[in-house]
Structure formats: C-alpha cells, structure tokens
Amino acid sequence: MGMADIAEVLWNDFLKHNPANPAWPDRDRFVLSNGHGSMLIYSLLHLSGYDLPIEELKNFRQLHSRTPGHPEYGYTPGIETTTGPLGQGLANAVGMAIAEKTLAAQFNRPGHTVVDHHTYVFLGDGCLMEGVSHESCSLAGTLGLGKLIAFYDDNGISIDGEVEGWFTDDTPGRFRAYGWQVLEAVDGHEPAAVRAAIEEARGDTTRPTLICCRTVIGQGAPNKAGSESCHGAPLGADEVAATREALGWTHPAFEVPADVYDGWDARAAGAEREAAWDSTMAAYAQAHPGLAAELSRRLACELPESFGERADAYIAECQAAGASVATRKASQQSLNAYGALLPEFLGGSADLAGSNLTLWDGSKPVTAEDAAGNYLYYGVREFAMTAIANGIALHGGFIPYTATFLIFMEYARNAVRMAALMGQPQILVYTHDSIGLGEDGPTHQPVEQLTALRATPGLNTWRPCDTVETAVAWRAALERRDGPSALVFSRQGLPHQARDERQVAAIARGGYVLRDAGSEGAPEAVIIATGSEVALAMAAAERLEEQGRTVRVVSLPCAEVFEQQDAAYREAVLPSDLLARVAVEAGHRDWWYKYVGLDGRIVAMDSFGESAPAAALFEEFGFTVDNVVAAVDEVLQAL
Numbered sequence: 001m002g003m004a005d006i007a008e009v010l011w012n013d014f015l016k017h018n019p020a021n022p023a024w025p026d027r028d029r030f031v032l033s034n035g036h037g038s039m040l041i042y043s044l045l046h047l048s049g050y051d052l053p054i055e056e057l058k059n060f061r062q063l064h065s066r067t068p069g070h071p072e073y074g075y076t077p078g079i080e081t082t083t084g085p086l087g088q089g090l091a092n093a094v095g096m097a098i099a100e101k102t103l104a105a106q107f108n109r110p111g112h113t114v115v116d117h118h119t120y121v122f123l124g125d126g127c128l129m130e131g132v133s134h135e136s137c138s139l140a141g142t143l144g145l146g147k148l149i150a151f152y153d154d155n156g157i158s159i160d161g162e163v164e165g166w167f168t169d170d171t172p173g174r175f176r177a178y179g180w181q182v183l184e185a186v187d188g189h190e191p192a193a194v195r196a197a198i199e200e201a202r203g204d205t206t207r208p209t210l211i212c213c214r215t216v217i218g219q220g221a222p223n224k225a226g227s228e229s230c231h232g233a234p235l236g237a238d239e240v241a242a243t244r245e246a247l248g249w250t251h252p253a254f255e256v257p258a259d260v261y262d263g264w265d266a267r268a269a270g271a272e273r274e275a276a277w278d279s280t281m282a283a284y285a286q287a288h289p290g291l292a293a294e295l296s297r298r299l300a301c302e303l304p305e306s307f308g309e310r311a312d313a314y315i316a317e318c319q320a321a322g323a324s325v326a327t328r329k330a331s332q333q334s335l336n337a338y339g340a341l342l343p344e345f346l347g348g349s350a351d352l353a354g355s356n357l358t359l360w361d362g363s364k365p366v367t368a369e370d371a372a373g374n375y376l377y378y379g380v381r382e383f384a385m386t387a388i389a390n391g392i393a394l395h396g397g398f399i400p401y402t403a404t405f406l407i408f409m410e411y412a413r414n415a416v417r418m419a420a421l422m423g424q425p426q427i428l429v430y431t432h433d434s435i436g437l438g439e440d441g442p443t444h445q446p447v448e449q450l451t452a453l454r455a456t457p458g459l460n461t462w463r464p465c466d467t468v469e470t471a472v473a474w475r476a477a478l479e480r481r482d483g484p485s486a487l488v489f490s491r492q493g494l495p496h497q498a499r500d501e502r503q504v505a506a507i508a509r510g511g512y513v514l515r516d517a518g519s520e521g522a523p524e525a526v527i528i529a530t531g532s533e534v535a536l537a538m539a540a541a542e543r544l545e546e547q548g549r550t551v552r553v554v555s556l557p558c559a560e561v562f563e564q565q566d567a568a569y570r571e572a573v574l575p576s577d578l579l580a581r582v583a584v585e586a587g588h589r590d591w592w593y594k595y596v597g598l599d600g601r602i603v604a605m606d607s608f609g610e611s612a613p614a615a616a617l618f619e620e621f622g623f624t625v626d627n628v629v630a631a632v633d634e635v636l637q638a639l
Contacts, residue, residue, distance in 0.1 A: 095391020
C-alpha cells in the first residue's frame with residue numbers, strides 16, 4: 001500500500017513490457033527487492049494483463065498457488081527473480097543492468113539499437129541495512145549502470161518499529177559516494193513528483209539513480225498507516241472496512257471495475273512495442289546477419305552447434321597429454337579451450353583472479369567506459385558477486401561464472417542457495433579446496449563447505465581429480481540449463497590418472513570405476529574418493545594389491561549426477577553386496593555415511609585444520625597410504 005502510488009506511475013507511464021510475452025528479451029526488468037510486499041507485484045501483474053487470474057490473488061500464500069508469500073521466479077509470469085532475503089533482489093537488479101549494458105555494447109551498431117531497456121527496483125530500509133546492498137551498489141556506481149533506477153521506500157519502519165533507533169545512515173550521501181545520481185525527498189504519494197523523478201533518472205545514462213521516496217507504510221489505512229503493525233500482519237476486518245470507507249471504495253472484495261481494468265491493461269501497448277522491436281531485429285539481421293544470429297542463439301540459451309564435438313576432442317586431448325597440474329590450473333586450461341567457443345562467457349572473481357585462475361587468454365574487462373568485455377573484476381564482494389551473477393543469468397544472453405576460495409563460499413551462501421532455488425545455470429568456481437592450501441591455516445582451509453554445497457537441492461558439486469575430470473566438469477556445467485554447478489579445485493598439483501575411453505566417457509556420469517580388482521574376481525573392498533584424494537586412494541589400492549587384497553577404486557567427482565543415473569549403472573559401480581567400503585576426502589566426514597554406511601570407514605576431517613605446509617597437514621590429519629590401508633583392513637576384519 002505504501003508503494004502503490006509509485007508503482008502506478010512506473011507501470012502505467014514508463015515500464016516497457018508485454019504481458020502476453022513475459023520473456024520478451026528487450027522488456028524492462030522490474031524487481032521487488034523488498035519481497036514481503038509481494039501482493040503489490042501480484043496486483044500489478046494481474047491488472048496489466050498477465051496470466052494471473054483473480055482466483056490466484058484470492059489464493060495468496062496458499063499451497064501450490066501462483067501467489068506465494070514472497071515473489072518466486074518460475075511460479076508467476078512476470079516475476080523476474082525470487083526475492084525475500086532482503087538486499088539480494090537489489091543485487092540481482094545490478095546483475096540485470098550489467099547484462100543489459102554489456103549485451104548492448106557487444107551487439108548494438110550505429111542505426112541498429114536492438115538491446116535497450118531499463119532495470120527498475122523497489123527496495124526498503126531492510127534492503128539497505130543488509131551488507132550485500134553496500135557491495136552491489138558500490139560496484140554498480142563504478143560500472144556506470146545508467147539504466148538502473150532504484151526506488152527507496154523511505155517509510156522509516158521495519159518489523160521492530162521505527163528504524164531511527166538502529167538505522168540512521170545518510171543514505172543519499174552514501175549513494176552519492178558510490179557514484180550514483182540521487183534524487184531526494186520525492187513525495188511517493190504524489191504522482192507528478194514521482195513522474196518527474198523517473199524522467200530525470202532516465203535522463204542520466206552514465207550513472208545509476210536512487211530515487212528517495214518518502215512514503216507512509218499502509219497508506220490509506222486510517223488507524224494503522226505509519227505503524228509496524230501493518231508490516232506483515234493482516235489489517236483485520238475492522239481496519240479493512242475503515243480503509244474502504246477512507247478511500248471511498250464501495251466495490252465488493254476482489255471485484256475490479258471494467259474501467260479500472262481498461263485503464264491498466266498493457267497488452268495492446270506491449271504487443272505494439274514488441275512488434276516494433278521485431279521490426280528493428282529484422283532490419284538488424286539484414287544489415288548484420290552474423291551478429292543477429294549470434295544474439296538470437298545466446299538469447300535462446302543455446303550452445304554453438306559444434307560445442308559438443310569440440311569438447312569431446314578437448315577432453316580426449318587432456319587424457320592423451322597426461323598432464324599433472326593443480327586442478328585450478330586445469331580449470332584455467334578448460335576456460336581457454338571452451339572460452340574460445342563461447343562469446344557468452346561473463347566471468348569474474350572476488351579479487352582472486354590470480355589465485356582462482358579465472359582469467360583466460362580471451363578475457364577482457366567490463367568497465368564503465370567499455371562494457372563490451374567478458375570479465376568482471378568484482379572486488380572483495382563474494383556475496384554481491386554471486387547474487388549479481390544470479391541477475392546476469394536471469395537476464396539471459398550470458399553464461400556467468402564466479403570464483404573465490406571455497407572457504408569464502410560462506411560469505412555468498414544465501415546467494416548460492418538462491419541460484420539453486422531458482423534453477424539458474426551460473427557456474428560457481430571454488431579453489432583452494434582443503435587443508436591442502438597449507439600455511440594460511442584453518443581460517444582459509446575449508447572443512448564443512450563441501451557438505452553444505454552437496455546438501456543444497458538442485459546444486460551439482462564437482463570435485464575433479466585431474467585435468468580430464470576438470471574438463472568434463474566444466475563441460476557438464478556449461479551444458480546444464482536447469483541449475484547451478486559448483487566446480488571445486490585444488491591449489492596443489494595433482495597427478496594424472498590413466499583411463500581407457502570407456503572410463504573417460506563415464507566421468508560425465510558423476511562416478512565411475514577408476515581401478516578395479518583385476519582378474520582375481522570380485523573386489524573385496526571399495527575405496528571411494530574425490531579430488532586430491534583420488535591419487536591417495538589409488539596408491540592405497542596398489543599397496544593392498546601387493547598384500548593380496550582385491551580392491552576397487554571409485555572416483556566420485558559429482559555425487560548428484562551419479563545419483564541421477566539408472567539403478568543398473570549405480571549398482572555396477574557400487575554393488576550393494578560390496579559392504580567393505582572406505583571413503584577418503586579432505587572434508588567433513590559426516591556426508592560420507594550415505595555411501596559407506598555405519599559399518600564402513602571414513603578417512604576425512606572432523607576438526608578444523610592447522611597452519612603448515614600441505615604435506616605436513618595431510619600426514620597430521622591421516623591422509624596417508626598407511627592410514628587408508630589400515631582403514632580397509634579394519635573394515636574387512638569387522639565384516
């Protein structure tokens with residue numbers, strides 16, 4: 001109710017959209033970052049002609065309705081992103097604005113402007129209190145995102161009451177310091193003032209704009225407006241009746257007069273706008289057929305036709321070369337191989353490009369002055385980086401990848417979760433994946449982070465053991481369209497593993513037999529490992545074979561993909577009657593019980609690490625051939 005007056009002006013006088021085609025590529029993006037106000041956007045979508053009938057508004061917050069408590073991407077046509085965790089919608093909007101600016105710089109040509117739209121975002125005090133707002137808005141100013149316009153709902157209220165007891169920032173000063181245009185003291189309930197502010201904001205194409213709108217929460221409710229009591233609780237029957245009387249609204253509940261519908265209906269205007277854009281695209285295709293075909297391919301989220309064949313060739317080349325390098329270096333080699341094929345790459349790192357090795361030979365930075373690049377220097381902003389990349393993925397036209405140390409995934413954790421919740425195909429690159437990073441010590445050594453990633457529904461977590469598994473992991477992430485992938489890489493060098501063609505092909509199935517028991521019959525035991533511990537498992541299996549044991553080694557680079565395989569394949573790799581199981585991974589042990597059971601053994605971490613060279617740490621924490629051999633012997637004896 002407090003932002004309804006602003007929304008009416010924006011949606012009726014400025015917003016470029018087509019309710020009949022919510023996926024029209026050149027539409028303006030509208031993000032409700034303060035997602036607890038979800039009924040506002042549902043009302044706007046319904047009134048302007050989206051496929052959201054009044055029955056769905058009556059079903060607000062009910063099971064399987066298209067009007068959940070917070071706006072959710074994929075549930076409701078016209079919802080651009082899932083919002084609710086405050087501040088992240090704003091960061092998503094920054095990503096959308098980056099995508100628009102970069103796509104325009106890459107494809108627009110003199111006389112042919114085919115990418116030209118704005119990103120509008122509503123936000124409140126809560127969004128601005130969240131640290132992610134500082135991270136993302138600072139970067140937005142640096143990049144000169146002139147088509148990003150934010151409306152600050154300055155009502156002075158949050159759930160706990162009047163914010164002056166805990167939020168006294170000079171918000172306009174803060175945003176000016178970021179390099180934004182700031183329009184202060186706009187009366188959010190005066191349409192002419194809102195309209196003038198939007199026109200001024202659109203007139204500055206070099207800076208993002210913050211429009212500071214003074215509003216009253218619950219505007220129109222005579223007894224509760226201006227109070228936290230109408231933040232998240234229903235007004236109640238008596239206050240609803242009083243509000244109707246105060247507004248002079250005499251129609252029954254959920255009845256919208258025909259003239260109101262007619263005034264809001266944006267379908268005809270939207271169809272005209274999209275038809276005009278289609279004509280622009282047709283002229284563009286005539287003048288620049290190659291660019292037009294490339295833009296259409298990217299907007300359709302399709303990889304180049306030759307990608308699969310060339311990826312196969314690269315993976316085979318890696319196996320033949322047999323290089324032993326750190327998997328973070330193997331990742332950079334994969335970026336060089338695949339990046340040359342994929343102009344839609346839009347990568348970046350949180351101030352760790354030289355450590356994450358995310359720069360490749362074709363990397364070009366995106367700047368305020370030249371946005372036609374393909375690499376973003378995010379600075380030390382892990383949370384904003386990941387949330388911004390979600391916005392880039394949601395916008396379309398790019399494959400975003402982001403990078404930091406695995407331990408600092410924790411700073412970005414909720415944005416990782418949101419990528420999975422929305423099924424967005426961003427690629428999360430995490431290096432320095434274990435105690436193997438060495439001297440930086442336990443503050444930088446991840447232990448429980450792999451478990452957190454693997455416990456996230458819809459996220460595929462790859463931890464490859466060498467250049468070949470790394471190349472396969474990158475390919476799988478690039479080809480995935482229904483969710484994010486985490487690619488987890490080592491700091492230290494890892495040895496190449498010998499494989500035949502069948503084994504190379506099996507990597508893509510998430511888990512496979514890397515070494516079997518040979519001609520002695522069925523294996524007595526199996527060692528399951530990932531990443532840097534695969535080499536350890538192989539060495540232990542060799543020692544056990546010398547002792548007369550028959551041991552299988554299973555490399556499990558991606559358990560989520562392995563678990564999607566048919567039952568026959570999973571049984572062939574990990575037979576249910578093969579009870580002597582040992583898992584080896586330099587991460588937390590608890591996740592591995594699902595594969596070894598309570599009778600198996602797990603060589604893993606159950607404490608934080610220490611500061612020392614990697615070799616000393618692996619020995620200190622039991623990642624040795626002797627310890628793995630002992631674990632196999634112990635489990636066999638117990639059976």
